[in-house]
Structures are given as C-alpha cells and as structure tokens.
Amino acid sequence: MSSSNTIHQIGVVGGGAMGRGIVQLLAQAGHQVYCFDAFEGAAAGAVEFVIGKIRRGVEKGSLSAAEFERICSSIHVCAALSDLAGCSIVIEAIVEDLEAKRQLFRALESVVADTAILASNTSSLTVAEIAAACARAQRVAGLHFFNPVPLMKVAEVVAAVRTSDATVQTLHALIDGAGHRAVITADQPGFLVNHAGRGLYTEGLRVVEEQVASPADVDNLLRDAAGFRMGPFELLDLTGLDVSSRVMTSIYEQFQHEPRFRPSSLVPPRVAAGLYGRKTGEGWYVYDGDRKQTGSPRLIPALSAGMTVWIDPQATGAGALAALASAAGVRCVDEPARADLLIVQPWGTDATTTAIERGLDASRCVALDPLPPFERHRTLMLTASTTGTARDAALALLASDGTPVTVINDSPGFVVQRVLATIVNIAANIAQRGIASVEDLEDAVMLGLGYPYGPLSWGDRIGGERVLAVLRQMQAATGDPRYRPSAWLVRRVGLGISLLTPEAKR
Template identity: 40%
Template sequence: MSANVTVRGSDDVTASETAAVETAGAGGAVGAVARDRTVAVVGTGTMGQGIAQVALVAGHPVRLYDSAPGRAGEAVAALTARLDRLVEKGRLDAGAREAAVGRLHAAAELDELADAALVVEAVVERLDVKQQLFADLEKVVGDDTVLATNTSSLSVTAIAGGLRRPGRFVGLHFFNPAPLLPLVEVVSGFATDADVATRAYETVKGWGKTPVRCADTPGFIVNRVARPFYAEALRVFEEGAADPATIDAALRECGGFRMGPFELTDLIGQDVNEAVTRSVWESFHQDPKFTPSLAQRRLVESGRLGRKSGHGWYTYADGAERPEPHTAPPAPAPAKIVVRGDLGPAEPLVALFEEAGIEVRRKKGDGGFIKLPGGGELNLADGESSYEYHEEEIVYFDLALDYARASRIVLSTREGTAPETLAEAVGLFQALGKQVSVIGDVPGMIVARTVAMLVDVAADAVGRGVATAEDVDTAMRLGVNYPVGPLEWAAKVGYRRTAGLLRGLHERYPTGRYAPSVALMRRSYAEDAEDSR
C-alpha cells in the first residue's frame, strides 16, 4: 500500500544497482548476507519479482517460490525478460546477464528454500496467511536464516508472534517498484534481535538501497508521517475553501511538492490511499490526527478510484480537460509597502519586493506583517483567519518552501474584505512574477497547515522512538519525494511558530486533531530557551 510515483520503466537499473553488479562477490558490508548465499523470495507478484531482481542484480543466488503452481516458473521467465531488456538498453552487461540468469531458480516446494540465508515474503496482506507461511518456513530453514516480511500495513510483531525464534524476524518494507525506488524501511518488531536488524540493514544497503531503521508502529515511518499531506488538503476541500486543482497547485507551486494530494491519490488509487489512512487510524485507536475523510470515502463508494477507473478527483477519459487552478486576474502593484517586525520564514520576500521596484520601509514592532498602502495588512498564515478581525482589513498569505522559486502564492481573506485591499495584495505578489490564487477564509490555509501537521506527526514519531530525525527525513524524501524532510522544514520555519500555528488551529477545531504533540512542544520550548541565551 505504499504511495509512490514511478517516472521510469520497471525494468530500469539505478546507478547504485549497477555498482552492486560491478562489486558482486566482494562480500558487501560487514554483517550483510554474503553474496554467495541464497536469497529466497516467497510471492511472485510485482513486488516479489522486484525484490528478487534487486537481490539478483546484487549478485546473490535467488530462489522464487509461490504457492500457486507454475507461478514461480513464470516469474523466472519474466525476470529473465527484464534482464534481456536491460542488456538491449545498454544498462546491463551481457556477461552479467548470463551470470544472473544462472543464479535464478524457481522452487516447486517450500523445502527447496532450506539453504536460504534470507527469506523475504511478499504475499497477500493477510495476517493469518503470513503467520502460517512463516510457521511453515521455520520448519524448513536453518536457525540462522533471517526471515523478513515486506508488509506495509500489518504488525511485524504480530506476524512473528507464533514463531519459535521470533528474534530472527524483521520487516523489510520495499517501495514499489523495488528495482527503482531506493528506500527500504527496516522494521524491528518487539522481539527482533538487534543483530538481525543490523544484518538486514547492511544487506539491503549492500544492494544499493538506502535503508532506514524504525520500530514496529502503524504505518512505520512513511505511511504514518505522510497522512497529513492528504488529510489537510481534504479538510480544506471539505470546508469549501478551495477546489482540488487549486489545492494541488498550491502544494506544488508554492509548497514545492512534486505532486498535489488530489492528483497523487488519483495515481495511487483512492481505494488504496483511503485504506492505508483507515488502517493507520484504526491502529492508533481512532486518534483524531489520523481521521479519514468522508469526501474520500464517498469517492471510493462511487467507484471513482482515480486513473485506474478513469475518474477520481479528475477525469482521465481521452480528450478530458484538466481543471485549472483558480488564478486571480492582473492587478496593479502598490508603489510602496511597510514591513513591520520580522516576517520569519517569509523574510526573503522583502528583498524580492525591493528587486521588483517596490519601495519597502521597515518598521520595528512585535509580530511581523506587511502594511499595504490602503491600510490593509498581509499576514503569514498563523492558524487564525480573517473573519476574526471585524475592524481590520486582514489578508493572509501562505507559507512557501522558497519564495524566490515559488511560481504561485496563495491568499486567503474573508468575504467582507474591501476589493481594493485584496487587489493591492494580489498586485504585490504579481509584481514578483507570481501567479496568485485566492481561497476562502480557512485557518492555516493550505501549505502552512499541511507542513505544521507533517512536522507534528514526524516530531511525535521521533519522540516516541519510532526512528531518528535523520531517518524520518530521509524516508520522507526518498519514499514519497518530499522536497525536504518534515524536520528539515521545521528548522527552517521554527518549532515555536509551528506549535503556535497548531495551537491556533486547535482553538478553532477543538477535536484534538491539531493539539501539538508533547515532542513538538519540547522542541518549541528548547528553541525558546536557545533564543533567550
């Protein structure tokens, strides 16, 4: 159920995998499974074949097993054809191809895996099926064999619960397609031995992958931390503040994400994405931070599953036009503005305004905002909304990953805001060469509330010992193509500002969803202490 975007063919070999071919037989990193030892893969679907290809290209003998008669043989033929295509494309040496084919075998019976040093399972996502498989495997393989599951949604601890030797069991969560995507989550269950986790880690690292360590928790790292990226977009849509095309554009063109959440869930499959969200929510005993979306549920119930069904948030029929994001018409730029206080992460805008020929006067004061010539104020999204300011003309602007590179800026204001004030705000950002989208009056806007929630969930995971901050950021960059990791972003925005935005959202939505985690508050207090020195 991993949410990944493929941009190359599934038979491509990455540079790191090519290096693995060239160094095959070198023994790999200390603690890794030796290259002359057999790696067995149980389950020969897309993921099973992908994992087998990775191990094979790295130099291991590989044995494939599937409970369905004939499937393993078909998988061997399919993998051989993939290697042939790689040779045709010049991505694999003919000699390496011959050697790899010679190491690839189908197993008709489970006991043919007896000599495997590592067995990776990639069968159906059912706990009972996986538990029975590993119980049977344990009767066949040696006591030093590492047993691994590629599950993306089940508990590693639960799968290993009935084993005689649960310490040699570990999660190896590859991302689809396994030959292309570098990330592997190495998941330690409650009983996993530390040296087994290290052996698994070093093995996949030797295969040219980027492993990250994590504890056995619902969603592991990626599927846990990624939930707010979809959830907050759906919340903004459900509140009627913006349409999917505008929300997608905001997160792409302002937030720096490769794809927006609506187009991404259409690609993943609405049923798959919603199932992962629901699984994480239920595993966390219906924690409001992970509450599924009713709008997405209705989409799934209607059969609009995305690209695979021809219709999701967008229509994919031949000739169908893609909806355009809301973009404000041209407006004149104000000749001068006043910037009061420090704009925080939006401070780079000052230099951009000056470069555009707008006169900027700085003024000291608490808080940071931009004063427009007509008296209105521009504020960076902070968890409040314009409707709360009845006697002031307040326009909010959204957070950007990089204001210089952002091609779109999003504004939010209440219905009663004077048209002249909004026009000045629109014209100010258009003077920087940006397109401007105006959305409804929603606290936290789009990018700011999404990033704040990503930071909160990531900080909470680190605080609970799920993974290190470095591994969380690495996982989110490589697993779902985030422009920066959540905790990298937090360092840029500031933990105090992030916690303040969430407190503002919590005050306006008192369900517990936006209550800052204890881990985030600790980081906020530490930042306060550091600033006061």
C-alpha cells in the same frame, strides 16, 4: 556484486510486482535467489519478467553480457516450498492477509534451518501478529520494500517486539549491500514511511473539507509553492482511493483513533461512487487515459488606476511587496484608513482574526502567505468579508509580475503552513516515541516519499517557533486535538535548539 561480505541464499515467496522487484534487486546484488509461488507457473513467469528487465541493462550498455549471465544464473525457479530449505533468509511477498501469512510462516519454519530469518514485506499488518504463529519469533522481522523495488532506494527493517538484534542487523546489512538505504523502525502502524506520510493526506483533505481551497488549488500550492513532487489529491488518484482509504482507516484504528490520523468524511462517498482515480478514469480529477484534465486558469483582473495599498510594516516580505507595488504603479500609503487595499502576512492565524486584532477594515483586507518563496508562488487569503473589489485588486497586484497566485478562503495557517506544520508535528512525535532514529526518519521520508527535505529539517528551515505557533493557532481556532503539538517540538523550541537534536541519553 553486494558490498556486504556475506553472500546469502535468499528465498522470495510471491511472484507479483513486489516479489519480482525483490528478486531483481537481490540477484543484482550478488546473492543466490530462489523464487517460489503457490500458483502454478507464477514463479517461472516472475523470473522471466526479471530476466527481461535485467536484459535491458545490456541493451542500454550499462551491463556487460558476462554480468548479465552471472545474474541470470543466480536466479532459480522453485517448484515447491521445500526447495527453499537451504535459504538463510526467506522474504514473503504474498497477499496482504494475516492468516495467509501465518500459514506460510508456519510452513516455512518446518522447511528452513532454525537459524534462517523469515521476513515479511507487509505494509499494513503488525509483524508481531505474523510472528506469533512461529516457534522462533526472534528470527522473524518485517522487510518492507517500496514499488518499484529496484528504483525506490529505501527499505524498512521492522523490529517486532521479539525480533532479535542479530536478525535486524543481518537484514540491515543485506539492504545496505544491495545499494539501498536500510532504515530501522519499530513495529508500529504504518511503520515509518507510511506513518510519516499521513500529514500530507489528512491535512490536505481537511483543507478541502473546510472549503478553504479546491483539491486542484491544494495540489498546486503544495507542488509548486512547497516543492512536493505531487499534491495529495494527485497522489490519491495515482494510488487509488479505494486502496488509500483502507490504509487511512487502518492506521487510524491501529493507533487507537489518534486524532492526528483521523480519516476524512469526504472519502467514503467517493469510494462508494467508484471514483478511485486514474484506474477508473475519474477521482478527484477526470482523466483521458493517464492525462489529467485541468480547468481553465483564473482570469487576472486589470489594475485600477490610482489604486493605493497599505502593507503591514510587520510583514515578512514588506520590502518585496512595496517593490512589487512600485513596479506596478500602485502607491503605498502609511495609514490603513487611506488605502484601497490592506495586506497582512500572518503566521498561524487567519486573515479575519488578524484584521480584528490589528483594528483593520476586514472588507479591504487580504493576507499573503509569508512561507513560500515570494518569487515562486503566492497564496492570497481572504477574510470572511473581503469585498470582490479588494480581492480583485490584490490578485491584480500580486500577479502583476507574472508570478502564479492562488486565492483561498480564510484559514489559520493558510494551506502550506498548516500542511507542513502537520507533517513536522507527526515526525516530531515519531522521534519522541522512538519509532525510528532521527537520521532514519529523515532519510526514509526523502527516499520513500520524495519530499524535498526531511520533515524535521523542514521544521528547522521554517523555524520551530513558527511551526509551533501554527499548530497552537490551529488548535485554538478549531478545538481539535489533532493539532496538539508534540513534546519533542515544544521542548526544542523552548530551548532554542534544532528539531534534529536527539534526546539526551539516560
């Protein structure tokens, strides 16, 4: 039963995956739900599907027979749009086509009461464009759920420019009462979750474009070292590159070609070739059914007898590195000129630049990312002239205790640093623009994207000054405005305060 005091009659238009999920969620929350679909038999099929899903709760013992009957009796099949006349809220979940949605909303306005709320589950269209077809635009909002609706515990309440506060608050209460987290977002491209999630995809693709690492290496680092559930290329294969490509292009164009959201030139040729991902059997990976095929692991070379290493005394993990070397029988020396291998740990800069600035022999120098936990996963970055001998010596040493090591080419900010910095920067800009509150932003990203931390909290954990340094080094090295730091980030770093600190009130 809903925790809200108000029980609504709710219409759901569309019997597809999203419509079915919305029907199930709201019926289980105690509302009377009416399902309509323009295709004959689709609404009845959707309701039958939902009842089957709910019945599983009885079979598992999590739902009583009486509660099952109550929920089922609250779900109604509608033969015509006019059957929604008594609904106080109607949620549209039809095809993602602007004109189709406009036609539906015009028709709904002639059916429901003037006080009824019309909500669109659109994920990519501007809600104001849909509302423009309505006489009562103040009663129109976005209500964006995620698939599967009952399991994804967040929904975006999208306030278009003419949406009334009362409409937003009613929808917010509806979602909260159903046990989901309602987040309020402005009617901007990608709304909140898809907007905040751009950094993982775009920067992951950029890393591969620059030949810093392979898609599999990027995924391994972001999953195993940074703690994401899946890497960007695994996610692109799961959602389908044909779909993701359109979303990336749409958000870029809707944001007036904002460089932070620039799509990758790697994507169109792969879409043209039909390499969509799991559904076509091949994308960034090759699949046997749903099983991803993986290559052979990299062979770890043996440690050379008598090897010596110089560890940068400024390195974040100098002590841990020295202990690792000692356990492996590698002797640490105090002078770079006397060492077979030189190890540095830069923040934001690449290995080559660090070697030049420190006056080190780049052919014997490698860099180790200081960001991920030392005991979880290690990223070994080569300079532009690191020899094979130095590379193998570093790999042998860093893997000597069994910890996984990924070898990458030179890049300011390694892989994890630059991807996380991009994610934090985009989130900071969302906060700066007031697209959502800091609290809603943090919760939406964790619940909607499954990130281990909210993006601004992640920035605090890394250190705002380090995030800012990575962005500035990336911008200086590439000249690309995609890395320009958000004012939100710059100001809070300058003041030495948390990135979660809201703006002072006027």
